[in-house]
Amino acid sequence: MEASPVLDIKSTSLYAIRVVLHTSDLQAVLSALEQRMEEAAGFFEDEPVVIDASRLTAPLDWRALVEALKRHSLPTIGIMAPPELADSAREAGLALLSLPAAPARSPSAAPEPAAEIPAAQEPEAPPAAKPAPPEPAPPAADVPVETVAEQAPAAPRSVPTLVVDKPLRSGQRVYARHADLIVLGVVSHGAEVIADGNIHVYGPLRGKAMAGARGDTNARIYTTQFQAELVAVAGVYRTLTTALSPDIQDKPALIRLEGEKLLVEPLPI
Template identity: 40%
Template sequence: MAKPIEFKAGSLTAMSAVLREIDNVRLSDALQVMLGGMGEFFAGEATIIDVSQARNFPDKADWAGTLSLLRRYGLQPVALRGAPEHLHASARKAGLAILTEQAARLQAESDIASAPAAEPLPEPVSTAPAPQAAPMAAGTMVVDRTIRSGQQIYAKGSDLVILGAVSNGAEVIADGSIHCYGPLRGRALAGASGNKKARIYSSNFGPELIAVAGVYRTFEKGIPAQIAGKPAQALLRGEDDKQALVLEPIQLD
């Protein structure tokens, strides 16, 4: 007879929402700017709220309001990391688990142990001087198929190379750069862990939304004519505190 309940060890890959301020008003404004008010952007992604980089902690925190705000964009907060002990009770009351430093370390070790080994990209053969490329993240995930609508690929701690297309409604995420050798039509988020040197490359540029290190750009008014359907790259330019996400054509001839 089958047991009515059983416990098995496992690991969960979750998005981290890194909050540098615990202020729901400022957080709401920032999300509006970053995501353009796009509801359900993350499509139910399990999320850890990480406040380890926050500079000031209030005496009380409205975690219920924070959860409501994140859920508006399709995130599903499940745990809290990095908060001082006086904020733990209210977080638990809001339904968040508390991740201790030991739990966070074990999760990181589990993610590293379970990550598949990836082969580096082959060096390109060219007689002309190669342009300086963005630094590669450690390892590379290669996907040799089209990513269909509703599917999501996340290259954790690495670059992502897609040998097929990214369809409308699909989402590709990488902690490093994203290289798409087919048409890029869905959403592409590079530098997801904060790598400001990450880039997005596409041989046929036409995404719904792109982001590099949390700086987003949408295309409700269409793709600029000089790069629409053509080879292009997206990258951050400017000073650290005033960086803008720019689009540039890639000359392949």
């Protein structure tokens, strides 16, 4: 009888957010982080973090930054840094990461099955940053905190579509890899829908919706009843903690990017 293995090493994918640094001034960074986390109202709590220092030319106190992220319940999994900052990052115990170029979505690729998972389990999620020699990071939206999303050439219009034909409860997450996503029903508070392409919700959108997860800035989010907690396109996010104008709140809405600004507009139907 064969003995059971003590452990297995398997590949996985991980959804993370990226903290993009624009200055080596630690106090300025900590102040901006405090403000952003207050605005986010706990939406990113317990999400893994990649520190993006690719725009910096001088190091800062990496340990102090990691501790500040930890206080906001944001565990750090590694750092993207130019070669001149690599040694200081390693000395602080940070793993050097890079974000590989995202493959273009192929019209012939089949969408992966929906991942409908309770909050307590490991969710299916967009691709993780993988250990690799440092390389220049792709362009990112000019905000200190962003969802990890690699920039890629505009995807073709004809792409696979993943259809979820039942409501999503709080704690459930669905990710449409290399595909658009259609949800026929409610996305409840605390539920998440993520897609590399567009997201269509034919029902109330009350949770989080993140389109263009691999950096497709042309991706859009459509819903017949807008009540979202958070929306994002290609890593640019917006939290909704107050009611919007009457022509958008609880009405059909379209969410899209215009430059680096995320717009929420009435959807003519």
